[in-house]
Amino acid sequence: MRFIEEYRNGDLIGRLAETIRKTAAGNYDFMEVCGGHTAAIRRFGLTSILPPGINLISGPGCPVCVTSIDFIDRLVAYSRLHDTVIATFGDLLRVPGSQSSLESERSAGADIRIVFSGFEALRMAESEPLKTVIFPGIGFETTAPGTAVVIKQAAAMRLKNFLVLSAHKVMPPAMEVVAGDGANIDGFICPGHVASVTGSDPYRFLPEKYKIGCVVSGFEPLDLLQSVLMLVNQKNCRKPLVEIQYSRAVTPEGNTKAQRLLCEVFESCNATWRGFGTIPGSGLKIRDLFASFDAEAVIPLDLKSPAENISCICGEILRGIKKPCDCMLFRNACTPDNPVGACMVSSEGSCNTFFRFS
Amino acid sequence: MCLSIPARIVKIDGTTADVSVGGALFKAGLQLLDDVKEGDYVLLHAGFAIQKVSEKDAQETLDILNELCNDSGRA
Numbered sequence: 001m002r003f004i005e006e007y008r009n010g011d012l013i014g015r016l017a018e019t020i021r022k023t024a025a026g027n028y029d030f031m032e033v034c035g036g037h038t039a040a041i042r043r044f045g046l047t048s049i050l051p052p053g054i055n056l057i058s059g060p061g062c063p064v065c066v067t068s069i070d071f072i073d074r075l076v077a078y079s080r081l082h083d084t085v086i087a088t089f090g091d092l093l094r095v096p097g098s099q100s101s102l103e104s105e106r107s108a109g110a111d112i113r114i115v116f117s118g119f120e121a122l123r124m125a126e127s128e129p130l131k132t133v134i135f136p137g138i139g140f141e142t143t144a145p146g147t148a149v150v151i152k153q154a155a156a157m158r159l160k161n162f163l164v165l166s167a168h169k170v171m172p173p174a175m176e177v178v179a180g181d182g183a184n185i186d187g188f189i190c191p192g193h194v195a196s197v198t199g200s201d202p203y204r205f206l207p208e209k210y211k212i213g214c215v216v217s218g219f220e221p222l223d224l225l226q227s228v229l230m231l232v233n234q235k236n237c238r239k240p241l242v243e244i245q246y247s248r249a250v251t252p253e254g255n256t257k258a259q260r261l262l263c264e265v266f267e268s269c270n271a272t273w274r275g276f277g278t279i280p281g282s283g284l285k286i287r288d289l290f291a292s293f294d295a296e297a298v299i300p301l302d303l304k305s306p307a308e309n310i311s312c313i314c315g316e317i318l319r320g321i322k323k324p325c326d327c328m329l330f331r332n333a334c335t336p337d338n339p340v341g342a343c344m345v346s347s348e349g350s351c352n353t354f355f356r357f358s
Numbered sequence: 359m360c361l362s363i364p365a366r367i368v369k370i371d372g373t374t375a376d377v378s379v380g381g382a383l384f385k386a387g388l389q390l391l392d393d394v395k396e397g398d399y400v401l402l403h404a405g406f407a408i409q410k411v412s413e414k415d416a417q418e419t420l421d422i423l424n425e426l427c428n429d430s431g432r433a
Contacts, residue, residue, distance in 0.1 A: 001380040003364040003399060003411055006420060015427035036361050063359045089404070091359055117405020119387060139404070142360040146406040149389045193360040196401055196409040219361075222423055229426065248416035249401055249409050258390040258408060348359060 003248065007220030008044075016225045017049040024232050027053045029184055031320050033175060034191035035062030035348030036219055042357035044221045054228065057320040058353075060174045060273065061191050063139045063167075064091045064346035065318060068272040069306035071136075071167045072097030077301050078134050078165070079110040085133045087121035090114040092136055094345050098307040118150035118164075125154070125162035134295050137166040137284075142193045144168040144284055145258035148265035151286065151293050163295035166286055169271055172202045173282035178320060179210040185320070187231035188214040189224070192246040197262075199254025203242050213240035216250050265290055274342055275315025314341035317350050324354040331355065362403035364411050367396050377402055 032038055038058045041047060047056060060066050076097050079086045086102060093103045093114070106112040111131075115121050121135035137147045147164060154162045171194050178185065190203055195216045206212045213234035217227035227245045234240055244250050262284070271283025286294040311329055316322040324330045324343070334340035336352055343349035365377035365386065375394070377386045379402065387406045388394060400407035 001364065002366070003416055006416075012423055012427050016423065019426050034360060036359070061360070089359075117387075119405050139359055142362065142408060143404055145390050145408065146387065146404050149387060149406065191360060193362045193401065193403065193408070196362070218419075223419075226419075226423060226426070245419070247419060248412050255390060255409050257392055261390065346359065348361075 004220060007218065007222040009222065013049070013221050013225065016222060016229065020054070020225065020229050020232060021051045023229060023236070024051050024053055025236065027055070028186050028232060028235055029055045029057060030187045030189060030228065030231050031057045031059045031178065031185045032189040033059035033061040033171065034194065035065065035346060036193065037189055037191070037217065037224065038062070038350055039348045039353050040219050040221070041224060042353040045357070046221060046224055050228065054232070057185070058317070058350040059178060059320055060276065060318045061140070061171060062343070062346050062348045063143070063169065064095060065314065065342045065349045066169070066174070066273040066275065067092070067095060067138060067167055067342060068274055069097055069308055070272060070303065071165070072101065073303050073306055074165065074301060075102060075136055076100045076105055077303065078295065078299065079105045079112055081132075081299070083131045084111065085124060085128070085131050086110070086112045086136065087115045087124055087133050088112065088136050089116070089138065091346050092138060094339060095342050096339065098304070118147050122150050122154055122159070122162055125159055126157065129161055132161045132163065134163045134165055137164045137168045140169055140171050140191070140194045141197045141262070144266060145197060145262045148261045151265050151290050152261070154293055155290060162293060163298055164286065164293055165295040166266070166284060167271070168266065168284035169273070169282055170284065172205070173279045174273060174276065175203075176205065177276055177279055179206060179212055181319060185212055186235050187240075188212060189227050189231070190214045190216040192216055192218050192250060195246070195254065196249045197255045197258045199252050200242050200244050200250060201252050207240035207242060211240050214242055216242075216244045216246050218246035218249070275318035309340050312341040314343045314351070317343055324351040327351070360403070362401040362408060364399050365402040365407070367394060367398050367400060370394070370396055375407065377407070
């Protein structure tokens, strides 16, 4: 396929790894923020061809993994309401809440359906006017503009039975927490598809405030190796910068039309991230103008405090402090078939990718 | 979750397009992009085209990669 296969050329991969080996001197701790990068690095075995001094650490950029238990508890409660459909991306189905998951509720008879796009949920609401369709809005700046389009469309259609429960988040505030957390990161591999929407400019605070370099990377093996080489060079020269490796899809300013739509429908709010707690300004809340499509506003719930498994270390893994193999549950009580923590659920979660590819 | 796939626009019908991913056809909303035409490549994510893929920049990246790898051969 175009724009994929040419970046998987085995000969070039071997030679680029050799260039990295010759350029690297000492130890480098780089964090790949995006779960898509974590999955690609493990799937293509890139850590095995990098020199041992280069340590790649997974970050908090898997939206399923950072989804708060409270959000799942809320969806579970909604799914138990009469004539209610939860139309969700499949990734959320098996994420454990305090007592249950959407998958368990579906087994018990709840109407939970998998969709690949918010538009499918909208069409469902249109064709089944006697049911209330709730679409869980998860994902970062890549996904949120699509939800904004769907909400605007629902408003134009004057739909009364379509709601969104927003857990949409933005990436830079979480990276700022990691940067200021003493995790000793030498460079960030920044999320390429998030940046295709936001541009690379929102990452300028990393070199300017924290002296940490970053490279916005594509998702193929050659993209990731080139990004690693760019970060190695930045550290060698002691010149932290924001660079774009994924220039075929990312510009400094990004997709301004998508950004405008996002701002029209959503406003910034504080958000809870699994493993981090509340991060100021890291969430996207539906604006009052569109409150009639906001599930939280239309169907308020009084939920009990969420309960997390105390042995699960997903939080420390998401902050780059620990690795999956440091967890006593990993491969024992916690497996992809029977996940305890969210990082084992998503195919882009650190624990899930370590389980499958290590 | 933020996975996006390069897809070629086959046919545009208002704000929706048929796009091809390696021959498989999908629907993509075009509301997030201006000035796309049939034959363009876009990133497809959760039912929406979120960004155009620049052929020129894609080639430049490949040129840089080839140069980096040739350097390794000479070193």
